[in-house]
Amino acid sequence: MEIKRIVVKENLFAKNDEIAEENRNILKKHKIFSLNIMGGPGAGKTSILEKTVAGLKNRGISCGVIEGDIAGMFDSERISVFGVPVIQINTGGACHLEAMMVKKGIENLPLDEIKVVFIENVGNLVCPAEFKIGVDCNVTVASITEGEEKPVKYPLMYSISDVVLVNKIDLISAVEFDINRFTAFLDEIKKDIKIIPVSGKTGKNIDDFIQYIVERIL
Ligand SMILES: Nc1nc2c(ncn2[C@@H]2O[C@H](COP(=O)(O)OP(=O)(O)OP(=O)(O)O)[C@@H](O)[C@H]2O)c(=O)[nH]1
Ligand SMILES: [Mg+2]
Incomplete structure (x- = not known):
């Protein structure tokens, strides 16, 4: 009997890419610089x-901020304290944001009033890298508590990133993280990448990240 082969994954990605392109065009039309913030759960x-x-x-x-989580409003509540528009997307189980989910988020933001959109993806070092969402800049937050070799263990995530924020740098003496070893591993995966060691707790070097964003605003 003839066996039928249906390649679902490719088609799904093709449709996702199409919607990601629509997102890119909407954001471009409004001259908004957009960032996809990715990283493992709890990376910061x-x-x-x-x-x-x-x-x-x-x-x-x-x-404006779009928060992606499987469930819950924790992150959007934390961001709303700062008086910026924030949309919470709950994926209901999916371990990543897809372009259609992001499109719904974008459509609910006051696009004429904002210059930058941050999209915090679901905490995961694998799946978010596989789904384009139509942003200008991919950012990976790498916590030093994860270890130095993660770029070579999760190569896709690091290979699509424009910026790596090496976070929790305030814990460096306790964790004994060797940033030179980390950057050497990262160099094996991607050469042209901006690395900023930061602390989300103390705010160390966050100004460098802000300066990078300011320089890229359209
Ligand atoms: N010491 C230290 N703790 C940090 C730092 N950044 C974040 N944390 C702590 O790490 C934990 C997780 O931080 P979050 O900012 O919620 O991490 P997240 O990546 O948004 O987590 P998910 O959205 O759940 O994936 C919290 O307890 C933070 O206080 C840092 O730079 N230094
Ligand atoms: Mg979070």
């Missing part, structure tokens, strides 16, 4: 966003 994505959103606000730069 929201902590860094709290400091970054506050810093941008102090500079008079308005932003």
Whole structure:
């Protein structure tokens, strides 16, 4: 009997890419610089966003935030304290944001009033890297508590990143993390990448990240 083969994955990605392109066009039309903030669970994505959103606000730069989580409102509640528009997307089980989910988020933001959109992806070092969402800049938050070799163990995530924020740098003496070893591993995966060691807790070097964003605002 003839066996039928249906390649579902490719088609799904193709449709996702199409919607990601629509997102890119909507954001471009409104001259909004957009960032996809990715990283493992608890790496410090929201902590860094709290400091970054506050810093941008102090500079008079308005932003919006889309929070992606499987369930719950914790992260959007943390961000809303800063008086910026924030949309919580609950994926209901999916371990990543897809372009259609992000599109719904974008459509609910006041696009004429903001210059920057942050999209915090679901905490996961694998799946978010596989789904384009149509942003200008992919950021991976790498916590030093995860270990130095993660770039070579999760190569796709690091290979699609434009910026790596090496977070929890305040814990460096306790964790004995060797940043040179980390950057050497990262260099094996991707050469052209901006690395900023930061602390989402103390705010150390968050200004460098803010400066990078300011320089890229359209
Ligand atoms: N010491 C220290 N703790 C941090 C730092 N950044 C975040 N944390 C702590 O790490 C934990 C997780 O931080 P979050 O900002 O919620 O991490 P997240 O990546 O947004 O987590 P998910 O959204 O659940 O994936 C919290 O207890 C934070 O206080 C840091 O730079 N230093
Ligand atoms: Mg978070």
